Amino acid sequence: MDPQPDLRPGLIVSLGEAMIEFNQTRPGERAYLQGFGGDTSNMVIAAARSGAATAYVTRVGDDAFGRLLLDLWKEEGVSTRGVLIDRQAPTAAYFVMHSPQGHVFSYLRDGSAASRMEPDDLPAFLDSAAFVHASAISMAISSRAGATVLAAFERARRAGVKIAFDANLRLRLWSLERARAGIAAAAALAAYFFPSLEDASQLSGHDDPQANLDWAHALGPKYVFLKLGADGVLVSDGKKRERFAGYKVNAVDATGAGDCFCGATLARLVAGDSIWEAARYANAAAALATTGFGAVEPLPRPDAVRSLLASQAR
DSSP: OOOOOOOOOTTTESOOOOOEEEEEETTTOEEEEEEEEEEEHHHHHHHTTOEEEEEEEEEEHHHHHHHHHHHHHHHEEEEEEEEEEEEEEEOOEEEEEETTTEEEEEEEEEEEEEEOOOOOOOOGGGOOOOOOEEEEHHTTTTTHHHHHHHHHHHHHHHHEEEEEEEOOOOOOTOOOHHHHHHHHHHHOSHHHHHHBHHHHHHHHOSSSSHHHHHHHHHHOOOOEEEEEEGEEEEOOOOOOOOEOOOOOOOOOOTTTTTHHHHHHHHHHHHTTHHHHHHHHHHHHHHHHTTSSSSSSOOOOOHHHHHHHHTTOOO
């Protein structure tokens, strides 16, 4: 049995759906590398590799894929006390195919164990965390999961726990109208908001990054990290705005890079960094996350991030 979650003030708790990943190693070939995915799981592992105390809240199936995920979290130092075994539903999986135009995802997740999360599943240690985190995907996989995310955020807010929300938009899971309503409800409870420019543009109707920062703040969050992909990130506290340019790396697979940015940011915030310092570190970490295949394997550790920061000082 894994140890109790670390209940120091630095605990980062995330909730959502984790999946088994099969990532095509070369475009056009039938060889796939088995890995792990799910945006919130990626995020919490990135935070753990950055030195934070972490815990994950989800359901997995009573199957081989679920056991692989439990082993992964234990190896990464992520507490699994918030993970329930659902004997009535499977653990989700997905495939990533690559081409010169980018990567394409195919999912096997309908009726997954994680989609059956309930507000009653939320663990007591959530009230003792520094951050509670979820994403729009956590909400979109089912109405029950969506209700669980909002219940977690409302409970965290009552307990004085900081809330971080990633607007990962997946229109395969819900309509744009439902996504706008759900994301607005969650963002209104969050202090830290992590939309990508692509997702924000679809949700807000604006193309301009500055206009999308205005839109994001209008939803309620005090701090906004507008992820710009290879171009870096634009950070705002409502008064000051700062752009951090992307780092030059040998990128081969961007899967999970945005999740890495979020996890590294939260880890540095609980370590005492300002949002600007945290974003600078996380920007480099996210760049390194694109240098290998899969969502988890290339997530960097602090030595590698510090080395990139030093080599491309700006």
